[in-house]
Amino acid sequence: MNWEVVIGLEIHTQLSTKSKLFSGAAVGFGAEPNTQTTLVDLGMPGALPVLNKEALRMAVMFGHAINAEIGMHSVFARKNYFYPDLPKGYQTSQMDHPIVGKGYLDVMLDDGSTSRIGITRAHLEEDAGKSLHEDFQGMTGIDLNRSSTPLLEIVSEPDIRSAKEAVAYVKMIHSIVTYLGICDGNMAEGSMRCDINLSLRPKGQKEYGTRTEIKNVNSFRFIEKAIYTEIERQADILEDGGRIVQETRLYDPDKNETRSMRSKEDANDYRYFPCPDLLPIELTEEYVDQIKANLPELPNQKAARFQEEYKLSEYDAGVLSASRAMADYFEQANSLVKDAKLTANWVMGELSKLLNQEQLEITQSPVSAKALGELLSRVLDNTINGKTAKDVLQAMWNGEGSADEIIEAKGLKQVTDTGAIEIMIQEILDANAAQVEQYRAADPDKQKKMIGFFVGQVMKASQGKANPGIVNPILAKMLKG
Amino acid sequence: MFEQSISVLAQKLRNKDISSVELTRTFLDRIAKLNPLLNSYITISEELALQQAQAADERLANGQGSSLTGIPVAHKDLFCTQGTLTTCGSKMLHNFIPPYESTVTQRIKDAGAVMLGKTNMDEFAMGSSNENSFYGAVKNPWNLDTVPGGSSGGSAAAVAAGLTVAATGTDTGGSIRQPASFCGITGLKPTYGRVSRFGMIAYASSLDQGGPMAKSAEDCAHLMQTIAGFDDKDSTCSETPKDDYLANLDTPLTGLKIGLPKEYFGDGLDPKVADVIMTAVKEFEKLGATVKEISLPNLQLSIPSYYVIAPSEASSNLSRFDGVRFGHRCEDPKDLLDMYMRTRAEGFGREVQKRIMVGTYALSEGYYDAYYLKAQKIRRLIKNDFVAALSEVDVIMGPVAPTTAFGIGSKADDPVAMYLEDIYTLSVNLAGIPAMSVPAGFADGMPVGLQIMGNYFAEAKLLNVAHQFQQHTDWHLQTPTMAKGA
Numbered sequence: 001m002n003w004e005v006v007i008g009l010e011i012h013t014q015l016s017t018k019s020k021l022f023s024g025a026a027v028g029f030g031a032e033p034n035t036q037t038t039l040v041d042l043g044m045p046g047a048l049p050v051l052n053k054e055a056l057r058m059a060v061m062f063g064h065a066i067n068a069e070i071g072m073h074s075v076f077a078r079k080n081y082f083y084p085d086l087p088k089g090y091q092t093s094q095m096d097h098p099i100v101g102k103g104y105l106d107v108m109l110d111d112g113s114t115s116r117i118g119i120t121r122a123h124l125e126e127d128a129g130k131s132l133h134e135d136f137q138g139m140t141g142i143d144l145n146r147s148s149t150p151l152l153e154i155v156s157e158p159d160i161r162s163a164k165e166a167v168a169y170v171k172m173i174h175s176i177v178t179y180l181g182i183c184d185g186n187m188a189e190g191s192m193r194c195d196i197n198l199s200l201r202p203k204g205q206k207e208y209g210t211r212t213e214i215k216n217v218n219s220f221r222f223i224e225k226a227i228y229t230e231i232e233r234q235a236d237i238l239e240d241g242g243r244i245v246q247e248t249r250l251y252d253p254d255k256n257e258t259r260s261m262r263s264k265e266d267a268n269d270y271r272y273f274p275c276p277d278l279l280p281i282e283l284t285e286e287y288v289d290q291i292k293a294n295l296p297e298l299p300n301q302k303a304a305r306f307q308e309e310y311k312l313s314e315y316d317a318g319v320l321s322a323s324r325a326m327a328d329y330f331e332q333a334n335s336l337v338k339d340a341k342l343t344a345n346w347v348m349g350e351l352s353k354l355l356n357q358e359q360l361e362i363t364q365s366p367v368s369a370k371a372l373g374e375l376l377s378r379v380l381d382n383t384i385n386g387k388t389a390k391d392v393l394q395a396m397w398n399g400e401g402s403a404d405e406i407i408e409a410k411g412l413k414q415v416t417d418t419g420a421i422e423i424m425i426q427e428i429l430d431a432n433a434a435q436v437e438q439y440r441a442a443d444p445d446k447q448k449k450m451i452g453f454f455v456g457q458v459m460k461a462s463q464g465k466a467n468p469g470i471v472n473p474i475l476a477k478m479l480k481g
Numbered sequence: 482m483f484e485q486s487i488s489v490l491a492q493k494l495r496n497k498d499i500s501s502v503e504l505t506r507t508f509l510d511r512i513a514k515l516n517p518l519l520n521s522y523i524t525i526s527e528e529l530a531l532q533q534a535q536a537a538d539e540r541l542a543n544g545q546g547s548s549l550t551g552i553p554v555a556h557k558d559l560f561c562t563q564g565t566l567t568t569c570g571s572k573m574l575h576n577f578i579p580p581y582e583s584t585v586t587q588r589i590k591d592a593g594a595v596m597l598g599k600t601n602m603d604e605f606a607m608g609s610s611n612e613n614s615f616y617g618a619v620k621n622p623w624n625l626d627t628v629p630g631g632s633s634g635g636s637a638a639a640v641a642a643g644l645t646v647a648a649t650g651t652d653t654g655g656s657i658r659q660p661a662s663f664c665g666i667t668g669l670k671p672t673y674g675r676v677s678r679f680g681m682i683a684y685a686s687s688l689d690q691g692g693p694m695a696k697s698a699e700d701c702a703h704l705m706q707t708i709a710g711f712d713d714k715d716s717t718c719s720e721t722p723k724d725d726y727l728a729n730l731d732t733p734l735t736g737l738k739i740g741l742p743k744e745y746f747g748d749g750l751d752p753k754v755a756d757v758i759m760t761a762v763k764e765f766e767k768l769g770a771t772v773k774e775i776s777l778p779n780l781q782l783s784i785p786s787y788y789v790i791a792p793s794e795a796s797s798n799l800s801r802f803d804g805v806r807f808g809h810r811c812e813d814p815k816d817l818l819d820m821y822m823r824t825r826a827e828g829f830g831r832e833v834q835k836r837i838m839v840g841t842y843a844l845s846e847g848y849y850d851a852y853y854l855k856a857q858k859i860r861r862l863i864k865n866d867f868v869a870a871l872s873e874v875d876v877i878m879g880p881v882a883p884t885t886a887f888g889i890g891s892k893a894d895d896p897v898a899m900y901l902e903d904i905y906t907l908s909v910n911l912a913g914i915p916a917m918s919v920p921a922g923f924a925d926g927m928p929v930g931l932q933i934m935g936n937y938f939a940e941a942k943l944l945n946v947a948h949q950f951q952q953h954t955d956w957h958l959q960t961p962t963m964a965k966g967a
Contacts, residue, residue, distance in 0.1 A: 039581055043801040045574070046561045046583060046680040048715050078797050080844070082821055089800020140817075142805065271844035273853055276686035276794055278716050 001239065002203040005231050006211075007160035010195040011173055013152045013183040014127070015058045021126045021150035022049030022092065022278075029189045033132075033143035041129075041147040043087030048277050051076075055150040056281065057291060058182035059099045059124050062152060064292045065176050066119050068103025072283045076124075076275040081268045085129035085142050093125035093153075095272045099281070100152075105176075106300070107168045108318055117169050118157030125151050152182070158197065158208065163227035167220050170194060171322065175299045179324045193218050196226060199244070200234045209234075210244040214251050214258055226251035230258050302327055310340035319348055325362045329369045336373030339380060346376060350390055354397055367396045375403035388412050388464050414467045421458075421470055425478050428457045439479055447479075454479065482507050483643030484960060486696065487703045490646065491548040494541055501541070501551030505534040505595050508553045512597065512644050518625060518963065521638040523558050523616045524566045525598040533595040540593055548703050550593030555645040557636050558599035559606060560586045560691070561680040565596070569682045570604040570614040570632075573828030574808045583680025584712045585649055585691045592707045597645050601635030604830045605799065606656055606684040608632050609902040610892065613832040618889055621663060622961040623927055627886035630660030636694045637664035642964040647695035647704055651681060653688045654787055655881070655906025658918035661694055662881035662930025665920045667947065667957055668694040669701045672938050673913035674719035677712030683798040685791035686717070688910040697957050698919065698947035702726040705940060724941040730948040735769035737946065738874040744780040745879030745905055753924035758880050761921035761931045761950070765878075768949055775874060777866045782859045783908035784900060789843050789856035790911070795833075796840030802828060835896075864912040867934070871914075876946055877934040880905055881918045885927035905932060915940050919947045920956035928956075 020027055023040035039047035063070045077095035100122035106114050127149040132141035154173060160166045174192060177183035184191050199211035214230060217223050229251070234244055248267075249258040274280075297305070299321050306317035306327075321327045326347065334343040351372060355365060367375075375396065379389050384407055395406045407413055415421060429436050432454075439450050451472075458471050482504070485493075493499045509527055516522050530553065537551035556562060559569045561579035568574045582590065590596070603613040611619040611634025619634040621627040622642035629638040633650030637660035640648050650657040652670035661668030669692045676691045683689060693704035703726075710723040741762065746755060762772055804810035804824030811827055814820030829837070843852035870877060882902055892899045909916040914937055921931035931950075935943045951957050 042806060044579070044581070044807070045567075045569070045577070045682040045801065046559075046579070046581075046678075048679050048717075050714065050716050080797050080800060082800065082803060084803075084805050084817065087801060087806060089803060090797050269846045271797070271841065271846075271849075273793060273797070273844050273849070276717075277683075 003200040003231075003235055003238070004203045004205075005161060005227075006158050006199050006201060006208055007166050007227065008158035008197040009156045009160065009166060009169065010197070011154045011170060012193045012195075013154065013173070013177050014191040015055050015150040015152055015182055016184050017052055017054045017058070017150050019052055020148040021052050021055050021124065022148050025148070027149050028145075031145055033141070033145060036145040037147065041087065041144055043089070049092060049275075051278060051281070052150060055124060056099065058180070059122065059152055060283070060288060060291045061180050061182055061295060062122055062154075062177065063100035063103065064295055065180055065298055066100075066103035066105055066122075068119065068122070069101035070283065070288050071097055071099045071101055072288070073097060073280055074099040074283075075280045076278045077272045078275045079270040079272055081270060083128065084140060085131045085144070085147070087129065087144060087147055091126060091128060092275055092278070094123035097280070098123035105169065105172055107165065107172050109164060109168050112315070115159075115165060117159045117165075120155045120157050122152055122154040125153055127151050163224045163231070166196070166227055167224045170220060170223055172299070175322055175324070179296060179298055181296070187218050187220075190218060194223055196223065196230070198227065198230050198234070200231065200238060209238075210246050212244065212246065212258075213248045215248055215261065217251050222251060222253050225253070225256055226258060229256055233258065299324075310334070310344070312340055312344055316344045316348065320344060323362065329362050329365070332369035333373040333376065336370065337376040337380065339376070342376055342380070343373070346372060350393055354393070366399060367393065371396060371402060378403055378407060382414055382416060382467055382469070383407060384412055384414055385464070385468060388414070412465060415462055415465050416467050416470055418470060418474060421466060421474055422478070424461055424466070425458060425471070425475055428454065428461060429478060432457065436479065440481060451476065451479070483511060483964075484696075484958070485646075487548060487552055487646060487700045490552055491550070494537075494551045501534040501537040501595060502531060504551065505530050505553050505597070508597055508645060515642055515644060515964065519620050519622060519638050519642055519644070520617050521601055521619050521629075521635040521642070521644060522555065522598045523568055523570070523601050523635070526565055526596055529565065530595050530597050533590075537593045537595060546593045547707070549589065549707055551595060553595045553597045553646050554589060555597045555600050555636060555639050555648040556586050557602055557633050557648065557650050559602060559651060559682040560649060561682065562586050562596070562599065565599065567599065567682070568616070569606070570602040570616060571828065571830065571833070572615040572809055573802045575615065577808050579680075581680060584677035584714060585681065585708045587680075588707050589649070589704070600633070600639055600648060603632035603634065603656075603832070605682070605795070605833050606632040606651055606653055606689075607795070607832050607836055609655065609659055609899055610887070610889075611635065611660070612889065612893060613830055615830060620889070621886045622963050623665065624886065625963070626888055627927070628663065628889050630663035630882070630886060632656040632660075633668075633694060634660045637661055637666055637668070640664070640666045640694055640696060641961060643960065647693060647700050649691060649704075649708075650694045651689055651691045652910065653684050653690075653791060654910050655903045657692050657694055658881045658906050658916060658930065658932060659902065661918035662932075663886040663928065665928030665930075665956070665959060665961075666694060666696055667698050667701055667917065667919055667951075668692065669705065669917045669940065669943065670909065670915060671705070671709065671940055672719070672915045673910075674717050675709050675723070675915070675938065675940065677715040677718045679712055679714040683794075685794040686798060687794060688787075688791060690910070697951055698917070698944045699727075699730060699951075701917075702730060702944045702948070705944070709940070719938070721938055724938070726941050726944055729941050729945045732945050732949075733769065734765065734946060734949050737765070737768075737770035737876065739765055739770050739772045740775035740870055740874035740877045741772060742775050742777040742780070742870070742877060742879055744777050749883050749901065749904070750880060751884045751924065754880050754882075754884060754929050757922035757924055757929040758878070758931055761954075762878060764950060764953060768953065773874065775870045775877065777863075777870060777908065779859065779862045779866050780904070780908055783863055783911055784904060786856040786859040786863065786911060787903070787907040788839070788900060789852045790860065792836040792840030793843045793853050794840065796837045796844065799829070799833070799837055804828075860911045863908050867908070867912040867914055871936045875935070875942065879932050879934075881930040881932040882906070885924050885929060909934055913937065915943055917943050917947050919950060920959070921954075922956055923959075928959075
């Protein structure tokens with residue numbers, strides 16, 4: 001059977017506010033357990049929540065960025081369930097009236113095609129604490145530092161039809177929230193987590209199949225792998241005439257499999273109702289418009305500007321603007337180089353290659369944008385050629401110093417002295433008299449192919465330091481005889 | 482001394498006729514003698530009270546302080562008090578000493594008042610008789626075989642018996658007004674949002690409101706002056722500026738328009754209580770007020786609406802009592818579920834468990850629309866009734882409760898009869914308006930409270946109306962016999 005996969009994603013993004021959603025406690029990763037808490041986060045009797053207005057502003061920013069209806073009247077609701085790291089016995093979230101309503105994103109895929117993914121809603125909610133099962137001799141430790149940390153849960157429509165599309169969508173969301181500066185995008189630290197709702201149906205069928213939900217997948221790679229794995233699992237069951245059980249599953253990256261966490265029957269009845277401790281949020285047009293007017297440049301806007309301002313191709317502009325960090329890096333480097341195509345090629349090529357090899361983010365690059373800009377300036381002013389520049393970049397990456405220091409230390413400066421080059425060429429022509437004879441006897445078409453041999457010899461003799469722009473015309477002239 | 486008003490005591494303290502330490506000792510002595518009969522206090526904070534009295538005397542000696550400086554007060558045991566046991570009348574919190582102070586008690590503390598202790602109450606403020614306390618029933622000082630009302634029964638009994646000058650209470654469905662009525666004292670439930678709920682252990686968040694309980698409207702005004710007003714720690718607290726509650730007490734009532742809702746005088750109202758209320762209304766007419774009959778047609782619906790909304794909120798509010806971080810935890814839990822179940826089964830009393838179950842049911846999938854949502858719609862109707870009525874009259878008057886204090890144990894097995902006790906008070910909480918209970922006379926030797934309801938944020942008006950009544954009557958000055966001997 002030919003199956004079509006139907007995917008909807010729920011992405012939890014941790015908003016980068018200074019304090020928590022409902023208390024003044026600091027938000028931060030890695031602090032000593034239970035040091036970043038107040039009465040509110042601990043769920044003490046009589047403690048009351050007070051909404052962090054910054055979180056509200058960030059949610060509205062996101063709403064604008066996905067072309068959504070903003071919830072002018074939004075309501076916090078309590079989601080009730082018992083868990084030791086949920087101190088109040090309920091999570092304050094939003095149910096019927098979310099802060100962000102229907103919106104959409106146009107996502108560009110690797111093949112250059114675009115698909116529009118609908119976004120059902122995005123709502124504010126507080127995170128729970130953490131249960132720690134190690135180091136407590138069979139008991140459970142509770143760390144409430146994360147309790148009441150602000151999250152924006154972004155719920156997509158079941159519009160996604162492949163793992164690639166899912167990843168492209170999540171990357172786009174990642175790109176938008178980091179562009180907006182409302183989330184640090186650090187997936188390893190849990191700043192973005194994804195729940196994947198997935199079902200299969202025979203191609204052409206309208207009705208959805210039974211879905212499963214894979215909880216808390218926290219990297220692009222795992223999202224892709226979890227989807228492939230789950231598609232395969234569901235397809236196997238369906239091919240064998242079996243039925244999919246509606247349930248929550250966990251993805252285990254070590255074993256690359258999903259496994260059942262709880263079935264629908266075990267699911268909690270969360271008994272949502274409006275939180276009586278928080279008044280409904282009533283926004284004014286003025287507030288919402290003002291946030292819209294002050295929105296920073298978004299990825300697609302930046303891509304358009306890169307095409308316009310730097311004359312970059314659609315593809316290059318798209319790649320460079322996908323992350324704000326990369327776009328900023330590119331623009332900073334190019335402010336020194338002033339040759340956008342050259343800078344773009346290096347950022348997307350050599351630099352990205354090195355980053356990928358060591359699995360680093362561009363923000364972690366040992367070579368700063370300024371340092372790369374200086375290196376490329378030396379290519380433009382003919383101090384070194386492109387090939388040498390690659391070696392210099394590697395040396396810079398290894399921490400051997402700035403481009404100029406390395407060029408100096410290793411004596412990599414190009415030979416641009418035409419006299420010296422003429423002497424070198426003459427030596428090569430003398431040493432290869434037979435090839436010179438052949439060349440001179442050949443027709444122009446053949447000559448074009450043969451000249452490469454001599455260029456190679458010159459480069460070899462100069463240890464790559466001869467400037468090809470100077471070598472080529474002199475060589476052509478001397479070969480003529 | 483114990484019968485004096487706050488204004489008189491404040492003057493005496495200022496004139497050095499008496500020190501706060503002396504005054505505090507007087508009350509501590511009375512508590513030692515009479516509280517064993519009444520059980521109105523859960524915690525008596527003698528040492529702290531004397532320290533605070535000492536500090537108050539120093540403030541007064543320096544010519545500083547307010548009208549509450551040096552005045553002994555008591556707090557209902559659901560206001561969190563830093564360093565002092567706060568039980569909410571429950572075994573669940575039998576060991577809970579908050580590291581923080583509620584806004585209400587903080588403001589009273591800052592004003593220089595002396596905290597004598599924490600008063601008994603129905604567990605988690607759920608009850609109308611104060612029989613639902615882990616710390617035992619409270620007795621009514623007017624007749625020790627009867628209940629003081631609830632849930633702020635300890636505060637009411639303590640004020641009535643002269644075991645404190647004044648007290649705080651909270652009112653979710655009548656918990657200030659009904660015990661005030663049963664014990665013959667004056668109590669005010671402010672507009673929802675007038676007084677901060679921060680540090681008040683929640684029963685039903687959309688209905689709970691703290692307020693003063695004292696002998697007179699004037700004493701209540703002194704407390705309101707201190708506790709009312711915006712608090713940025715409570716999102717539901719109103720930013721509407723507070724009034725001067727003392728300034729308008731003496732305004733004459735000439736032209737005051739009083740509405741009497743016919744639904745408040747129907748079946749179920751004890752005729753003797755009705756007589757007392759009608760006599761009081763006549764007194765107001767003598768003071769220049771006019772009276773007209775009005776209608777609050779949805780009164781009967783307030784009971785089902787309240788008993789869905791309040792337990793629903795409670796079922797969620799009380800989830801935090803899980804044995805994980807504070808309060809009671811069962812011995813040797815086998816696993817997580819066992820800990821939850823035994824902790825809560827042991828920690829909560831019957832009435833609390835019942836309301837948690839009712840609320841959990843009402844919020845359940847498939848029942849939410851039929852119960853919670855419908856109850857909210859009724860709530861809107863009830864509110865509309867009051868808004869309409871209060872566009873025609875200045876205040877609404879009626880009984881606080883259908884009867885005077887009933888016998889201890891007499892309604893313990895009939896929860897519906899117990900819930901009907903609240904028929905005249907619940908709707909006020911559902912609407913969010915302010916209301917008072919004012920001593921208006923006696924029926925068979927037991928006090929009867931007149932309920933005065935007003936528009937949103939009209940506390941100053943209510944206090945003025947009540948004060949004028951008290952300038953011309955002496956029901957609020959009556960003292961139960963048991964209190965006189967000490």
